[in-house]
Amino acid sequence: xxxxxxxxxxxxxxxxxxxxxxxxxxxxxxxxxxxxxxxxxxxxxxxxxxxxxxxxxxxxxxxxxxxxxxxxxxxxxxxxxxxxxxxxxxxxxxxxxxxxxxxxxxxxxxxxxxxxxxxxxxxxxxxxxxxxxxxxxxxxxxxxxxxxxxxxxxxxxxxxxxxxxxxxxxxxxxxxxxxxxxxxxxxxxxxxxxxxxxxxxxxxxxxxxxxxxxxxxxxxxxxxxxxxxxxxxxxxxxxxxxxxxxxxxxxxxxxxxxxxxxxxxxxxxxxxxxxxxxxxxxxxxxxxxxxxxxxxxxxxxxxxxxxxxxxxxxxxxxxxxxxxxxxxxxxxxxxxxxxxxxxxxxxxxxxxxxxxxxxxxxxxxxxxxxxxxxxxxxxxxxxxxxxxxxxxxxxxxxxxxxxxxxxxxxxxxxxxxxxxxxxxxxxxxxxxxxxxxxxxxxxxxxxxxxxxxxxxxxxxxxxxxxxxxxxxxxxxxxxxxxxxxxxxxxxxxxxxxxxxxxxxxxxxxxxxxxxxxxxxxx
Amino acid sequence: xxxxxxxxxxxxxxxxxxxxxxxxxxxxxxxxxxxxxxxxxxxxxxxxxxxxxxxxxxxxxxxxxxxxxxxxxxxxxxxxxxx
Numbered sequence: 001x002x003x004x005x006x007x008x009x010x011x012x013x014x015x016x017x018x019x020x021x022x023x024x025x026x027x028x029x030x031x032x033x034x035x036x037x038x039x040x041x042x043x044x045x046x047x048x049x050x051x052x053x054x055x056x057x058x059x060x061x062x063x064x065x066x067x068x069x070x071x072x073x074x075x076x077x078x079x080x081x082x083x084x085x086x087x088x089x090x091x092x093x094x095x096x097x098x099x100x101x102x103x104x105x106x107x108x109x110x111x112x113x114x115x116x117x118x119x120x121x122x123x124x125x126x127x128x129x130x131x132x133x134x135x136x137x138x139x140x141x142x143x144x145x146x147x148x149x150x151x152x153x154x155x156x157x158x159x160x161x162x163x164x165x166x167x168x169x170x171x172x173x174x175x176x177x178x179x180x181x182x183x184x185x186x187x188x189x190x191x192x193x194x195x196x197x198x199x200x201x202x203x204x205x206x207x208x209x210x211x212x213x214x215x216x217x218x219x220x221x222x223x224x225x226x227x228x229x230x231x232x233x234x235x236x237x238x239x240x241x242x243x244x245x246x247x248x249x250x251x252x253x254x255x256x257x258x259x260x261x262x263x264x265x266x267x268x269x270x271x272x273x274x275x276x277x278x279x280x281x282x283x284x285x286x287x288x289x290x291x292x293x294x295x296x297x298x299x300x301x302x303x304x305x306x307x308x309x310x311x312x313x314x315x316x317x318x319x320x321x322x323x324x325x326x327x328x329x330x331x332x333x334x335x336x337x338x339x340x341x342x343x344x345x346x347x348x349x350x351x352x353x354x355x356x357x358x359x360x361x362x363x364x365x366x367x368x369x370x371x372x373x374x375x376x377x378x379x380x381x382x383x384x385x386x387x388x389x390x391x392x393x394x395x396x397x398x399x400x401x402x403x404x405x406x407x408x409x410x411x412x413x414x415x416x417x418x419x420x421x422x423x424x425x426x427x428x429x430x431x432x433x434x435x436x437x438x439x440x441x442x443x444x445x446x447x448x449x450x451x452x453x454x455x456x457x458x459x460x461x462x463x464x465x466x467x468x469x470x471x472x473x474x475x476x477x478x479x480x481x482x483x484x485x486x487x488x489x490x491x492x493x494x495x496x497x498x499x500x501x502x503x504x505x506x507x508x509x510x511x512x513x514x515x516x517x518x519x520x521x522x
Numbered sequence: 523x524x525x526x527x528x529x530x531x532x533x534x535x536x537x538x539x540x541x542x543x544x545x546x547x548x549x550x551x552x553x554x555x556x557x558x559x560x561x562x563x564x565x566x567x568x569x570x571x572x573x574x575x576x577x578x579x580x581x582x583x584x585x586x587x588x589x590x591x592x593x594x595x596x597x598x599x600x601x602x603x604x605x
Binding site for chain 1: 553554555556558559560561562563564565568579580581582583584585586588589
């Protein structure tokens with residue numbers, strides 16, 4: 001058999017379409033699409049784009065929730081040689097205008113649900129050539145671009161893979177991340193970045209074509225995207241459920257579809273444990289081979305509760321990474337889950353992780369420094385921001401901005417953010433440690449620890465807390481924390497909320513948490 | 523006779539739609555149509571529990587019960603009858 005090339009992101013789909021054409025690649029509500037079907041539709045879209053002079057060097061914006069049309073759009077744009085920029089499905093007009101100004105796309109692919117957003121975002125002033133929608137409900141008049149019904153315009157195009165040359169180091173996607181500072185940054189990823197990272201992830205998760213992944217994380221978020229690419233690379237199946245707000249229905253579907261893998265960020269698991277009947281599903285979830293967690297620090301409390309709530313054989317992979325690393329940098333071997341419960345593990349294959357000091361020297365004696373990652377997965381840079389790129393990328397690799405250390409057995413640990421270093425009265429505070437203490441009281445669903453600038457103390461500590469029950473108050477919480485922490489580590493401000501504000505990717509929105517603290521203070 | 527749909531609609535329009543309710547029908551799926559995000563669903567649940575003096579179990583957090591005004595009316599009517 002001819003060795004099929006798999007050096008470009010869309011090769012994952014093309015390879016699976018040849019080797020397993022009739023395998024169910026994607027399940028979403030009533031849709032069950034095979035690899036052949038998805039590849040054919042993506043090819044039609046790619047050919048339409050090429051026919052309209054959209055190819056190497058061009059950019060296409062995708063604004064869709066997780067669905068088969070998203071997947072077709074994503075791979076279709078890549079097959080045409082263009083770069084795909086997938087934006088958050090709850091983006092607001094200001095955010096969209098900002099992206100349009102920076103990205104200068106020729107095409108936008110979206111849905112009728114976003115027509116109002118698109119019409120309120122003055123997209124006419126951004127030289128868009130085509131707007132492709134899955135349905136058209138509104139009227140589009142007096143515009144300089146063309147609006148087409150996606151299915152209709154691609155219908156008559158060939159279903160064969162287009163024969164165009166795309167370079168492995170060409171830009172494949174730009175993923176926006178805001179990180180811990182306000183302004184969104186466009187992370188540029190090449191085909192090689194994503195392909196290398198996808199291969200490493202498949203390796204350590206031991207993914208095969210028998211894997212069936214429940215996807216509740218959005219594809220526009222780099223972790224959600226890795227679920228799509230990894231499972232397509234191995235010829236597995238993804239099951240999309242966009243109703244995680246109703247976790248019981250997600251659990252039912254996991255049993256029904258015999259899911260083998262589930263992935264989430266810390267809040268996903270907090271909800272599964274305390275707002276869903278997960279514990280009652282333990283005996284029914286036999287098919288789950290593993291759960292994986294990334295997207296920030298998850299408290300020890302939640303980790304241990306998750307371990308006991310899941311079937312005994314289910315492995316838990318704790319992972320660490322960054323959008324700038326195409327997703328993944330490290331993972332913790334699940335066999336070390338309890339022994340190294342505070343660790344983010346070791347570098348994935350093809351990646352080197354070092355602890356470095358401010359002078360660019362590697363720290364090898366277990367002291368704390370910045371985590372720096374290098375490998376083929378490290379981004380090309382930030383879109384149109386060379387100076388910011390230079391601040392984080394150098395010959396040593398990508399400077400994560402996270403502080404940590406390597407222990408004697410070579411396991412990595414994160415202690416906090418470089419730019420978020422909390423100091424209260426001269427004491428350095430590890431916010432992860434404080435979050436763990438709040439969770440250990442067993443009164444809390446989620447918490448965010450913030451440092452409010454204080455001219456006298458450096459920082460004042462504030463906690464925004466979502467307790468498990470309505471009748472838990474700040475005094476009770478602090479009382480419990482005081483049993484476990486010295487006084488200087490106790491937050492002086494506590495705000496109780498029903499639920500912590502989150503971004504569309506499920507990660508806690510720290511900026512909104514700051515607003516909560518400042519608003520009620522006034 | 524409690525008008526469940528009217529009360530819930532008013533809450534949603536005020537808290538999630540900023541007073542604009544032209545696209546919210548009785549059959550509109552809150553999640554699918556982006557009326558309420560996943561965080562908002564919990565706020566809605568809290569409102570329903572307080573307004574109608576009942577508690578909603580984790581197992582009842584299903585789209586069939588809560589993802590549209592029609593579904594909420596059916597779900598709550600059944601629950602209130604059982605009380």
